[in-house]
Amino acid sequence: MARRYLKILFSILGLLVFLQVSLSLIVDPYGLFGTRLLPDSGFNSHQYRLGAQGNRVVKGLYLTQLQPEILFLGSSRVNATLNPDISFLEGHNVYNASVPGARGYELGEMARYAAANVPSVRHIIWGLDFDYFYSPEPHMADYPFSVFAGESRLSGYVRYLFSENATAGLFRYLARYLSNERLDNKINGFTQTREVEPIPVNQNDLFMRSTIVMLNIMTQVQITTRNERFERLDRLRETARQLHETGVRFTIFLQPAHIYRLQDYRLSGAWPAYEEMKRFLTDLTAEFGDGEGRFEFLDFGYLNNITSESVPEEEASTMMQWHAEASHYITPVGDNILARIFDQPLPHPVPGGFGVRPTQANIVDHLTNTRDGIDAWALDNPEFMTWLRQEWGKLTGDGAERIVEEVR
Secondary structure, three states: HHHHHHHHHHHHHHHHHHHHHHHHHOOOOOOOOOOOOOEEEEEOOEEEEOOOOOOOHHHHHHHHHOOOOEEEOOOOHHHHHOOOHHHHHHOOOEEEOOOOOHHHHHHHHHHHHHHHHOOOOOOOEEEOOOHHHOOOOOOOOOOOHOHHHHHHHHHHHHHOOOOOHHHHHHHHHHHHHHOOOOOOOOOOOOOOOOOOOOOOOOOOHHOOOOHHHHHHHHHHHHHOHHHHHHHHHHHHHHHHHHHHHHEEEEEEEEEEOOOHHHHHHHHHHHHHHHHHHHHHHHHHHHHOOOOOOOOOEEEEEOOOOOOOOOOOOOOOOOOOOOOEEEOOEEEHHHHHHHHHHHHHHHOHHHOOOOEOOOOOOOOHHHHHHHHHHHHHHHHHHHHHHHHHHHHHHHHHHHOOOOOOOOOO
């Protein structure tokens, strides 16, 4: 009798596993297996996939599947703005491997993994976030389970066939498919976040909230010691060296930072570290800026007609031209960044130009002009600066006028 019950139990379990795997392959919610049998329906075409939590495991598998020539790396700012399908990259195999909340450590590991394990990669473009680069480096989301952390590709496929990730993804995708709800994640890694005709929101409120979030991050950056910072910069230099030796072109661009974020950096005392990073990247250009695996640095994190875009008044509910909020710019800015990297005309013209290629000859003037520009903006906007000092005082407990003048 016991054997009979065990046989029935294992038969049921086997049937459930068979159904799980079969449905996961038929629906293929993450687009990993190329087996999706559901027909295209409105927003849900085979060029789109469901977003996975963290996306590290999925993007590691895609990277080895697609064998791209050009690879984009970065945080959500790059994930939602650098479009592999931009017209002047037509004919190139391009993949956006950026992931939300990416820290400097994991992006460095992703770059080294690609150079060592994806022979097709000839050019890596890394959108560097000053704040995330120096903030604490916990294991983010599913990073420990990805190929970038040393896990096998097989374990990644199993994760999206048999685990709760597969089951949850299956039902989430079917729900979106049946309701014809837009899927924002493309197979090429790009995440579309802005609709063709976006619904206006209160931008002032969004900017104020995101500015406070960035201030919180600055409290973590500010306590980073000089030795800790240089340890991370040295790790970045080692990545540049490895890519140079393997002949992979390596471009780093410092992310555009809205003036509100630049004032966060200035007020929190992190500004010297910001300039220190720009000098370091400029020195890397001098060291590794030749040959097939040359290193390049472009700076978009200075005061220009994109980063100084005015925020609508409190009662206004209008979309801005270049920003979603203080922390995230939108796709037209990403188009312009790619155009500067590949020496193409700006698809979205900006008065005064956009982007600087710092050299050892111009870096001092560039840093001085940037510093003078944001200080002049602060004098012209006293109400905002008073509010920002009050918020910083709440976070640090050191009073509304606290400004750190030196970095340890």
